[in-house]
Amino acid sequence: MAAVPDNEENRASCVCIGCPSKPDDGMAFYCVAGKSPAEVERGFCACSWCPVWSCYGLAGSSYCDEGS
Ligand code: SF4
Ligand code: SF4
Secondary structure (H helix, E strand, O other), X not given: OOOOOOOHHHHHHOOHHHOXXXXXXXOOOHHHHOOOOOOXXXXXXXXXXXXXXXXXXXXXXXXXXXXX
């Protein structure tokens, strides 16, 4: 797995904002930013639809709860 660069293009590609499991924390891009300080109700995770996820060979999910 390649490290995900923290840049504008990757941040803009993050699909967390449309995810029904996203906590209300003003954050996104959790695979780089790390886990949310808010409580996460885990369920569906949209990461596998994200261009960052496929481009950098990520394999995980629920980064908002698991951390980067
Ligand atoms: S893999 Fe998940 S956390 Fe990372 S940029 Fe994509 S949607 Fe956001
Ligand atoms: S990391 Fe996954 S579960 Fe969390 S908000 Fe992003 S897409 Fe949704």
